[in-house]
């Protein structure tokens with residue numbers, strides 16, 4: 001986080017593997033996500049430039065991890081033709097909460113994807129039809145104090161772990 005972003009802590013622990021499940025070391029992983037009010041930093045004057053965006057390098061076991069703040073889903077723009085079509089189909093404009101990733105390593109195809117929270121109320125009806133079973137993360141709510149959160153716990157905090 002590059003600016004104060006109130007919300008529930010999010011702890012991400014993930015692993016980069018090849019098609020056979022073998023860990024990939026040294027992959028560059030770009031991540032970005034919306035804020036707890038559903039806005040990306042470039043949509044929100046309250047957030048610093050590049051807030052809730054980061055770059056990581058996977059370790060020998062393919063793992064990378066970071067701490068952030070839990071995002072929420074957001075509506076797409078209802079302007080113009082898109083709004084007309086959604087209204088005509090009586091569809092909502094919501095995207096379920098998700099974490100964007102772009103993973104790069106020479107010798108591999110670049111992977112650009114998203115990881116979705118299955119607890120989001122719009123997980124079954126993503127307006128962009130972007131959710132597939134393979135993209136649903138293992139989001140775990142911790143009602144008890146998570147070890148990584150000991151120094152900064154706020155009442156009612158939760159951590160979430162896409163894998």
Ligand SMILES: [Fe+2]
Pocket residue numbers: 034098100
């Ligand atoms: Fe998004």
